[in-house]
Amino acid sequence: MNIGAAEQASGLPAKTIRYYEDIGLLVPARQDNGYRDYAHNDVHKLAFLKRARGLGFSIEDCRALLSLYEDRNRASADVRTLADTHLHRIEAKIAELQGLRDALSSLVEACHGDARPDCPILDDLSGTQDGNS
Amino acid sequence: MNIGAAEQASGLPAKTIRYYEDIGLLVPARQDNGYRDYAHNDVHKLAFLKRARGLGFSIEDCRALLSLYEDRNRASADVRTLADTHLHRIEAKIAELQGLRDALSSLVEACHGDARPDCPILDDLSGTQDGNS
DNA sequence: CTTGACCTTCCAGTGACGGGAAGTTCTATT
Protein backbone atom coordinates (compact mmCIF):
# COMPACT_ATOMS: atom_id res chain seq x y z
CA MET A 1 0.00 0.00 0.00
CA ASN A 2 1.54 3.30 -1.14
CA ILE A 3 1.65 6.34 1.08
CA GLY A 4 -1.16 7.99 -0.86
CA ALA A 5 -3.50 5.11 -0.10
CA ALA A 6 -2.37 5.12 3.55
CA GLU A 7 -3.15 8.83 3.63
CA GLN A 8 -6.69 8.17 2.40
CA ALA A 9 -7.22 5.23 4.69
CA SER A 10 -5.83 6.81 7.85
CA GLY A 11 -6.86 10.42 7.36
CA LEU A 12 -3.34 11.64 8.11
CA PRO A 13 -1.50 13.79 5.53
CA ALA A 14 1.35 12.03 3.73
CA LYS A 15 3.74 14.66 5.09
CA THR A 16 2.79 13.73 8.62
CA ILE A 17 3.09 10.01 7.90
CA ARG A 18 6.62 10.53 6.58
CA TYR A 19 7.40 12.63 9.63
CA TYR A 20 6.25 9.79 11.88
CA GLU A 21 8.70 7.55 10.09
CA ASP A 22 11.51 10.11 10.51
CA ILE A 23 11.05 10.13 14.26
CA GLY A 24 10.72 6.37 14.40
CA LEU A 25 7.09 6.35 15.47
CA LEU A 26 5.88 4.11 12.63
CA VAL A 27 8.40 2.71 10.19
CA PRO A 28 6.82 0.90 7.24
CA ALA A 29 8.35 -1.70 4.92
CA ARG A 30 9.69 -0.65 1.53
CA GLN A 31 8.75 -1.89 -1.91
CA ASP A 32 11.38 -2.80 -4.50
CA ASN A 33 11.14 0.63 -6.08
CA GLY A 34 11.83 2.34 -2.77
CA TYR A 35 8.23 3.36 -2.15
CA ARG A 36 6.90 2.99 1.38
CA ASP A 37 4.67 -0.03 1.85
CA TYR A 38 1.98 0.27 4.50
CA ALA A 39 0.36 -2.91 5.76
CA HIS A 40 -3.20 -2.93 7.09
CA ASN A 41 -1.84 -3.01 10.60
CA ASP A 42 0.26 0.07 9.86
CA VAL A 43 -2.78 1.94 8.63
CA HIS A 44 -4.60 0.90 11.75
CA LYS A 45 -1.79 2.33 13.84
CA LEU A 46 -1.84 5.54 11.84
CA ALA A 47 -5.53 5.93 12.61
CA PHE A 48 -4.72 5.17 16.24
CA LEU A 49 -2.13 7.94 16.20
CA LYS A 50 -4.55 10.33 14.57
CA ARG A 51 -7.08 9.77 17.33
CA ALA A 52 -4.50 10.03 20.09
CA ARG A 53 -3.14 13.29 18.63
CA GLY A 54 -6.69 14.52 18.27
CA LEU A 55 -7.10 14.00 21.99
CA GLY A 56 -4.07 16.23 22.47
CA PHE A 57 -1.53 13.58 23.44
CA SER A 58 2.04 14.59 22.62
CA ILE A 59 4.11 12.58 20.19
CA GLU A 60 6.03 11.05 23.08
CA ASP A 61 2.76 10.13 24.76
CA CYS A 62 1.67 8.55 21.48
CA ARG A 63 4.87 6.56 21.32
CA ALA A 64 4.17 5.21 24.79
CA LEU A 65 0.53 4.53 23.97
CA LEU A 66 1.48 2.67 20.81
CA SER A 67 3.93 0.47 22.65
CA LEU A 68 1.35 -0.21 25.35
CA TYR A 69 -1.11 -0.96 22.58
CA GLU A 70 1.23 -3.52 21.11
CA ASP A 71 2.00 -5.07 24.46
CA ARG A 72 -0.48 -7.89 24.98
CA ASN A 73 0.44 -8.03 28.66
CA ARG A 74 0.26 -4.38 29.56
CA ALA A 75 -1.59 -3.32 32.66
CA SER A 76 -4.48 -0.99 31.98
CA ALA A 77 -3.25 1.03 34.94
CA ASP A 78 -0.25 2.15 32.86
CA VAL A 79 -2.51 3.50 30.15
CA ARG A 80 -4.74 5.12 32.68
CA THR A 81 -1.82 6.86 34.37
CA LEU A 82 -0.74 8.33 31.06
CA ALA A 83 -4.24 9.49 30.23
CA ASP A 84 -4.76 10.85 33.71
CA THR A 85 -1.58 12.90 33.59
CA HIS A 86 -2.66 14.28 30.25
CA LEU A 87 -6.10 15.04 31.66
CA HIS A 88 -4.53 17.06 34.45
CA ARG A 89 -2.47 19.02 31.95
CA ILE A 90 -5.59 19.82 29.97
CA GLU A 91 -7.45 20.91 33.07
CA ALA A 92 -4.58 23.15 34.12
CA LYS A 93 -4.55 24.69 30.67
CA ILE A 94 -8.29 25.27 30.80
CA ALA A 95 -7.97 26.98 34.19
CA GLU A 96 -5.16 29.17 32.88
CA LEU A 97 -7.18 30.20 29.84
CA GLN A 98 -10.23 30.87 31.96
CA GLY A 99 -8.15 33.24 34.06
CA LEU A 100 -7.01 35.02 30.92
CA ARG A 101 -10.54 35.14 29.61
CA ASP A 102 -11.86 36.69 32.80
CA ALA A 103 -9.15 39.32 32.90
CA LEU A 104 -9.51 40.16 29.24
CA SER A 105 -13.26 40.08 29.32
CA SER A 106 -13.49 42.63 32.10
CA LEU A 107 -11.09 44.89 30.22
CA VAL A 108 -13.13 44.61 27.05
CA GLU A 109 -16.30 45.39 28.92
CA ALA A 110 -14.73 48.42 30.56
CA CYS A 111 -13.70 49.85 27.19
CA HIS A 112 -16.39 51.99 25.63
CA GLY A 113 -15.03 51.13 22.19
CA ASP A 114 -15.80 54.30 20.30
CA ALA A 115 -13.79 56.96 18.48
CA ARG A 116 -12.35 58.49 21.65
CA PRO A 117 -8.71 57.74 22.43
CA ASP A 118 -8.98 56.92 26.14
CA CYS A 119 -9.00 53.18 26.63
CA PRO A 120 -8.98 51.12 29.83
CA ILE A 121 -7.34 48.23 28.02
CA LEU A 122 -4.25 50.22 27.14
CA ASP A 123 -4.31 51.85 30.55
CA ASP A 124 -4.16 48.45 32.16
CA LEU A 125 -1.38 47.22 29.89
CA SER A 126 0.65 50.35 30.48
CA GLY A 127 0.40 49.88 34.22
CA THR A 128 -0.61 53.47 34.88
CA GLN A 129 -3.72 52.25 36.66
CA ASP A 130 -3.95 49.34 39.05
CA GLY A 131 -5.75 46.91 36.84
CA ASN A 132 -6.67 43.33 37.65
CA SER A 133 -3.98 41.66 35.57
CA MET B 1 20.38 51.93 30.94
CA ASN B 2 22.02 48.59 30.10
CA ILE B 3 20.03 45.55 29.17
CA GLY B 4 20.62 43.97 32.57
CA ALA B 5 18.97 46.91 34.31
CA ALA B 6 16.14 46.86 31.78
CA GLU B 7 15.70 43.17 32.54
CA GLN B 8 15.35 43.92 36.26
CA ALA B 9 13.07 46.86 35.71
CA SER B 10 10.76 45.23 33.18
CA GLY B 11 10.74 41.67 34.40
CA LEU B 12 11.50 40.34 30.92
CA PRO B 13 14.60 38.15 30.37
CA ALA B 14 17.44 39.82 28.48
CA LYS B 15 17.14 37.14 25.80
CA THR B 16 13.55 38.13 25.19
CA ILE B 17 14.39 41.81 25.13
CA ARG B 18 17.05 41.19 22.48
CA TYR B 19 14.58 39.09 20.55
CA TYR B 20 12.10 41.94 20.59
CA GLU B 21 14.77 44.11 19.05
CA ASP B 22 15.54 41.48 16.39
CA ILE B 23 11.95 41.46 15.24
CA GLY B 24 11.71 45.24 15.38
CA LEU B 25 9.24 45.35 18.24
CA LEU B 26 11.32 47.62 20.46
CA VAL B 27 14.61 48.97 19.14
CA PRO B 28 16.64 50.85 21.76
CA ALA B 29 19.38 53.42 21.26
CA ARG B 30 23.01 52.33 21.48
CA GLN B 31 25.76 53.63 23.72
CA ASP B 32 29.21 54.50 22.37
CA ASN B 33 30.51 51.09 23.36
CA GLY B 34 27.79 49.33 21.40
CA TYR B 35 25.73 48.38 24.43
CA ARG B 36 21.97 48.78 24.17
CA ASP B 37 20.65 51.85 25.93
CA TYR B 38 17.12 51.60 27.29
CA ALA B 39 15.33 54.82 28.17
CA HIS B 40 12.65 54.91 30.86
CA ASN B 41 10.02 54.94 28.15
CA ASP B 42 11.54 51.81 26.62
CA VAL B 43 11.38 50.02 29.95
CA HIS B 44 7.78 51.11 30.28
CA LYS B 45 7.04 49.61 26.89
CA LEU B 46 8.80 46.40 27.85
CA ALA B 47 6.58 46.11 30.90
CA PHE B 48 3.62 46.82 28.62
CA LEU B 49 4.71 43.99 26.36
CA LYS B 50 5.16 41.66 29.29
CA ARG B 51 1.60 42.31 30.43
CA ALA B 52 0.16 41.95 26.94
CA ARG B 53 2.04 38.68 26.39
CA GLY B 54 0.86 37.54 29.81
CA LEU B 55 -2.69 38.06 28.59
CA GLY B 56 -1.87 35.76 25.70
CA PHE B 57 -1.66 38.34 22.93
CA SER B 58 0.56 37.24 20.07
CA ILE B 59 3.66 39.21 19.15
CA GLU B 60 1.85 40.68 16.15
CA ASP B 61 -1.04 41.68 18.40
CA CYS B 62 1.50 43.29 20.71
CA ARG B 63 3.01 45.19 17.81
CA ALA B 64 -0.43 46.56 16.96
CA LEU B 65 -1.20 47.32 20.61
CA LEU B 66 2.08 49.17 21.02
CA SER B 67 1.47 51.30 17.98
CA LEU B 68 -2.05 52.06 19.18
CA TYR B 69 -0.57 52.88 22.56
CA GLU B 70 1.78 55.37 20.99
CA ASP B 71 -0.92 56.91 18.83
CA ARG B 72 -2.39 59.78 20.82
CA ASN B 73 -5.34 59.91 18.41
CA ARG B 74 -6.25 56.24 18.31
CA ALA B 75 -9.86 55.22 18.70
CA SER B 76 -10.50 52.98 21.67
CA ALA B 77 -12.69 50.91 19.33
CA ASP B 78 -9.56 49.73 17.52
CA VAL B 79 -8.06 48.44 20.74
CA ARG B 80 -11.31 46.86 21.75
CA THR B 81 -11.62 45.07 18.42
CA LEU B 82 -8.18 43.57 18.87
CA ALA B 83 -8.91 42.47 22.42
CA ASP B 84 -12.29 41.14 21.44
CA THR B 85 -10.84 39.02 18.66
CA HIS B 86 -8.29 37.66 21.08
CA LEU B 87 -11.03 36.97 23.60
CA HIS B 88 -12.92 34.94 21.03
CA ARG B 89 -9.81 32.93 20.24
CA ILE B 90 -9.33 32.18 23.92
CA GLU B 91 -12.94 31.15 24.31
CA ALA B 92 -12.70 28.88 21.29
CA LYS B 93 -9.58 27.30 22.75
CA ILE B 94 -11.29 26.80 26.08
CA ALA B 95 -14.25 25.13 24.38
CA GLU B 96 -11.92 22.87 22.41
CA LEU B 97 -10.02 21.85 25.53
CA GLN B 98 -13.24 21.24 27.40
CA GLY B 99 -14.31 18.88 24.64
CA LEU B 100 -11.00 17.05 24.95
CA ARG B 101 -11.31 16.97 28.70
CA ASP B 102 -14.79 15.47 28.54
CA ALA B 103 -13.79 12.82 26.04
CA LEU B 104 -10.64 11.92 27.92
CA SER B 105 -12.29 12.04 31.28
CA SER B 106 -14.98 9.55 30.32
CA LEU B 107 -12.29 7.26 28.93
CA VAL B 108 -10.27 7.48 32.11
CA GLU B 109 -13.33 6.77 34.20
CA ALA B 110 -14.23 3.76 32.07
CA CYS B 111 -10.78 2.25 32.57
CA HIS B 112 -10.55 0.11 35.65
CA GLY B 113 -6.84 0.90 35.85
CA ASP B 114 -5.52 -2.29 37.36
CA ALA B 115 -3.10 -5.01 36.29
CA ARG B 116 -5.40 -6.51 33.66
CA PRO B 117 -4.55 -5.80 30.04
CA ASP B 118 -7.98 -4.87 28.72
CA CYS B 119 -8.33 -1.12 28.54
CA PRO B 120 -11.19 1.01 27.16
CA ILE B 121 -8.78 3.87 26.45
CA LEU B 122 -6.73 1.82 24.01
CA ASP B 123 -9.90 0.25 22.63
CA ASP B 124 -11.22 3.69 21.83
CA LEU B 125 -7.97 4.85 20.27
CA SER B 126 -7.72 1.73 18.15
CA GLY B 127 -11.22 2.29 16.80
CA THR B 128 -12.34 -1.27 17.45
CA GLN B 129 -15.22 0.00 19.53
CA ASP B 130 -17.44 2.97 18.73
CA GLY B 131 -16.08 5.35 21.30
CA ASN B 132 -17.10 8.98 21.74
CA SER B 133 -14.02 10.56 20.20
C1' DC C 1 7.05 8.40 -26.11
C1' DT C 2 5.25 11.75 -23.59
C1' DT C 3 2.35 13.64 -20.09
C1' DG C 4 1.11 13.89 -15.58
C1' DA C 5 0.28 11.71 -11.20
C1' DC C 6 2.69 9.85 -7.59
C1' DC C 7 6.70 8.89 -5.17
C1' DT C 8 11.52 9.97 -3.15
C1' DT C 9 14.91 12.95 -0.33
C1' DC C 10 16.35 17.18 1.53
C1' DC C 11 16.05 21.96 3.13
C1' DA C 12 13.70 25.83 5.20
C1' DG C 13 10.14 28.02 7.95
C1' DT C 14 6.60 28.31 11.65
C1' DG C 15 6.18 31.12 17.27
C1' DA C 16 8.56 32.88 20.72
C1' DC C 17 11.95 32.32 22.66
C1' DG C 18 16.21 29.59 25.52
C1' DG C 19 20.97 27.62 25.71
C1' DG C 20 25.44 28.15 24.91
C1' DA C 21 29.84 29.49 22.39
C1' DA C 22 33.26 32.96 21.25
C1' DG C 23 34.70 37.37 21.70
C1' DT C 24 34.57 42.51 23.70
C1' DT C 25 33.98 45.88 27.39
C1' DC C 26 33.49 47.36 31.98
C1' DT C 27 34.42 47.28 36.98
C1' DA C 28 36.76 46.00 41.12
C1' DT C 29 40.63 44.45 43.42
C1' DT C 30 45.44 43.69 44.04
Added chain:
DNA sequence: AATAGAACTTCCCGTCACTGGAAGGTCAAG
Protein backbone atom coordinates in the same frame (compact mmCIF):
# COMPACT_ATOMS: atom_id res chain seq x y z
C1' DA D 1 49.09 48.51 35.79
C1' DA D 2 47.48 44.00 35.64
C1' DT D 3 44.00 40.81 36.10
C1' DA D 4 39.75 38.36 37.39
C1' DG D 5 35.16 38.14 36.63
C1' DA D 6 30.75 40.20 35.56
C1' DA D 7 28.17 42.00 31.93
C1' DC D 8 27.73 42.83 27.32
C1' DT D 9 27.95 41.67 22.11
C1' DT D 10 26.73 38.58 17.93
C1' DC D 11 25.71 34.19 16.04
C1' DC D 12 23.91 29.67 15.63
C1' DC D 13 21.28 25.62 17.14
C1' DG D 14 17.21 23.41 19.42
C1' DT D 15 12.43 23.41 20.79
C1' DC D 16 7.24 21.01 18.89
C1' DA D 17 4.87 18.91 15.31
C1' DC D 18 4.53 19.53 11.44
C1' DT D 19 3.99 22.19 6.43
C1' DG D 20 5.68 23.95 2.00
C1' DG D 21 8.48 23.57 -1.72
C1' DA D 22 12.40 22.22 -4.79
C1' DA D 23 14.72 18.71 -7.51
C1' DG D 24 14.52 14.44 -9.18
C1' DG D 25 12.96 9.17 -9.79
C1' DT D 26 8.91 5.89 -10.97
C1' DC D 27 4.62 4.47 -12.77
C1' DA D 28 0.12 4.13 -15.49
C1' DA D 29 -2.50 5.87 -19.40
C1' DG D 30 -2.96 7.39 -23.96
